[in-house]
Amino acid sequence: MNRVLTLAAYNVRILLSERTWFILAWALFGLQIAVYGSLMSKLVSTTVPNYLFFYGVGLMVITVFDSGADVGRHFVEHAHEGELPYFLSLPVSRGGFLAAQAIYGVANTMIKVLPPLIGVLWFVGDLTIQGAVFALISMFLLGLGITGIMVSMSFIAFKSVDIYSAFLAGLSALIVRFSTVFYPLIFMPSFYSPISVFSPLTYGADLTRWVLGFDPNFLLNPILAAAVVTGVAVGTLSLSARIVDKVIEGVKAA
Amino acid sequence: MFAVETLNLSKRYGKTDALRGLNFTVNEGEIMVILGPNGSGKTTLLMILCTILKPSSGTAKVVGIDVVEEGTKVREVMGIAFQEARGFWRHKPSSILKFHASMFDIDPAKRQDLIERTMKDLELWESRDKMFMHLSGGQAKRLETAKVLIQQPKLAIFDEPTSQVDLRGKRKIWDKIRELRDQGSTVIVATNEVREAEYLADRVTILHQGQRVVCDTIPKLKDAIAGGDIVEVDFEDPVSGKLVKDLNGLGGDVSLSSEGNQLRAKVSRAEDWVPKMTSASYVAGAKIASIRITEPSLDDVFLHFTGKALAGQP
Ligand SMILES: Nc1ncnc2c1ncn2[C@@H]1O[C@H](COP(=O)(O)OP(=O)(O)OP(=O)(O)O)[C@@H](O)[C@H]1O
Ligand SMILES: [Mg+2]
Numbered sequence: 001m002n003r004v005l006t007l008a009a010y011n012v013r014i015l016l017s018e019r020t021w022f023i024l025a026w027a028l029f030g031l032q033i034a035v036y037g038s039l040m041s042k043l044v045s046t047t048v049p050n051y052l053f054f055y056g057v058g059l060m061v062i063t064v065f066d067s068g069a070d071v072g073r074h075f076v077e078h079a080h081e082g083e084l085p086y087f088l089s090l091p092v093s094r095g096g097f098l099a100a101q102a103i104y105g106v107a108n109t110m111i112k113v114l115p116p117l118i119g120v121l122w123f124v125g126d127l128t129i130q131g132a133v134f135a136l137i138s139m140f141l142l143g144l145g146i147t148g149i150m151v152s153m154s155f156i157a158f159k160s161v162d163i164y165s166a167f168l169a170g171l172s173a174l175i176v177r178f179s180t181v182f183y184p185l186i187f188m189p190s191f192y193s194p195i196s197v198f199s200p201l202t203y204g205a206d207l208t209r210w211v212l213g214f215d216p217n218f219l220l221n222p223i224l225a226a227a228v229v230t231g232v233a234v235g236t237l238s239l240s241a242r243i244v245d246k247v248i249e250g251v252k253a254a
Numbered sequence: 255m256f257a258v259e260t261l262n263l264s265k266r267y268g269k270t271d272a273l274r275g276l277n278f279t280v281n282e283g284e285i286m287v288i289l290g291p292n293g294s295g296k297t298t299l300l301m302i303l304c305t306i307l308k309p310s311s312g313t314a315k316v317v318g319i320d321v322v323e324e325g326t327k328v329r330e331v332m333g334i335a336f337q338e339a340r341g342f343w344r345h346k347p348s349s350i351l352k353f354h355a356s357m358f359d360i361d362p363a364k365r366q367d368l369i370e371r372t373m374k375d376l377e378l379w380e381s382r383d384k385m386f387m388h389l390s391g392g393q394a395k396r397l398e399t400a401k402v403l404i405q406q407p408k409l410a411i412f413d414e415p416t417s418q419v420d421l422r423g424k425r426k427i428w429d430k431i432r433e434l435r436d437q438g439s440t441v442i443v444a445t446n447e448v449r450e451a452e453y454l455a456d457r458v459t460i461l462h463q464g465q466r467v468v469c470d471t472i473p474k475l476k477d478a479i480a481g482g483d484i485v486e487v488d489f490e491d492p493v494s495g496k497l498v499k500d501l502n503g504l505g506g507d508v509s510l511s512s513e514g515n516q517l518r519a520k521v522s523r524a525e526d527w528v529p530k531m532t533s534a535s536y537v538a539g540a541k542i543a544s545i546r547i548t549e550p551s552l553d554d555v556f557l558h559f560t561g562k563a564l565a566g567q568p
Contacts, residue, residue, distance in 0.1 A: 003357055006357060017344070085306050085336065086336065086340040088306050089304045089305070089306060089333075090357050091326060091330040091357065092329075092357075094325070
């Protein structure tokens with residue numbers, strides 16, 4: 001356990017040395033909310049009251065998604081810069097190794113998402129500790145699920161990094177567009193609302209909105225959402241534990 | 255119990271058979287050198303022992319622990335210095351070693367001291383403030399070796415520890431590896447350099463195309479080649495035909511040739527043959543001016559057992 005933490009701390013330290021990225025991410029978030037968010041909110045104010053809030057949560061969920069994808073990329077980079085064999089030779093179980101990656105992913109996500117979350121809640125005038133904590137938990141679970149998916153996909157990178165990048169770009173476009181991050185499910189045309197059911201972001205976004213007290217009429221059933229988000233986290237993490245073991249075979253012995 | 259034992263170990267990468275039914279053992283407390291040319295499967299074997307790769311078939315055990323069944327336990331007792339120094343681009347050598355020491359529970363009170371001493375021993379101290387990615391090839395290899403030296407594992411594995419390292423550095427590394435053995439570690443060194451093998455090995459395993467060709471101490475390997483030692487004897491007078499005949503009569507596996515005052519003999523064991531030769535010469539009244547014994551090198555041994563020269567040798 002101690003070693004898993006040491007390993008995670010190593011990753012997090014590298015993360016913290018990249019401060020500029022965080023500041024950039026926060027600034028971008030602010031810009032999106034201030035320009036696009038508030039304009040859209042005015043446009044749709046008659047159909048969705050408080051769209052700015054809806055959009056703000058959606059943007060946070062996308063941030064969670066991006067930082068989950070970061071962990072996948074980080075993992076693939078490890079493999080290609082040759083650090084992976086070193087990490088795999090350390091006295092940590094494969095599960096522990098993954099846990100360290102996940103802790104890194106969570107730290108990455110929290111740093112990116114916490115200031116925007118507080119900002120949005122404060123701006124909307126709805127900032128309570130309770131709300132913030134539950135929203136974080138919900139996004140944390142979603143983040144674990146995304147990390148799990150990304151690490152599970154990393155085996156593709158051992159065939160070709162190009163295919164992996166292309167695949168990820170395609171996957172993110174689909175997962176983001178066909179989810180409820182930007183628009184409520186009830187407004188989706190019937191020909192693609194069924195697809196949104198397959199995007200984990202749908203459940204993560206609606207669950208987070210629900211815990212923050214958004215009008216439930218615009219959202220999925222929160223129990224279903226919570227169940228799916230938890231299920232995806234557990235399922236993909238155990239899948240990636242299996243895959244890590246297999247994937248390594250692809251690493252060049254040199 | 256063996257420190258390492260593999261049974262019928264095989265590894266396939268797609269269509270390449272990197273290891274083919276390898277049976278290999280290492281005794282506790284010895285330095286085992288695996289000598290083999292490029293592509294003979296050395297790294298593959300070591301990667302299986304340190305649980306990074308999985309065997310396609312067969313088994314491998316480290317201090318009695320199966321590498322597939324109980325990988326984490328195996329990793330606790332061993333350390334490996336990779337053939338290619340590994341990663342940590344933006345870190346300094348001392349923090350890389352600190353991280354390694356903390357992963358292997360090296361006493362925090364002694365850590366700093368140990369790291370400093372090892373870095374000085376391997377002449378890395380001057381580069382302590384450089385980032386890993388700015389180290390030279392040889393410096394990075396020294397750092398890779400330093401990790402395992404600091405760790406002092408039960409089983410220490412070095413994959414070509416001195417490739418890219420200058421001659422002075424090679425000596426230092428070799429001496430440190432021997433010191434590690436003297437302090438109780440079992441050591442495996444993979445190399446394709448005969449000199450490294452000669453300097454380090456308690457025993458040598460020759461690996462060729464994923465199979466063990468032979469395994470023994472260096473003197474025994476050399477003795478196993480018929481006509482193993484070469485003895486050159488200078489006499490004060492020209493060598494007579496009678497003397498050659500007398501010496502041929504001594505028996506053993508000998509082939510003689512003479513030219514002027516000099517006699518050349520290929521014998522399997524110079525230690526046995528030279529005393530007999532000197533007394534026979536004395537009896538025959540031939541005065542010896544000097545004797546030179548040259549051993550065959552491991553190159554010759556390799557050539558003898560595989561029919562091929564080691565990589566990089568003519
Ligand atoms: N990931 C891989 N995929 C396919 N083939 C591989 C892979 N790794 C190694 N090989 C092949 O397996 C064989 C053994 O390779 P290995 O690296 O074990 O040799 P080695 O004895 O360490 O060589 P060297 O002295 O060059 O380090 C080689 O033919 C090599 O091409
Ligand atoms: Mg090798």
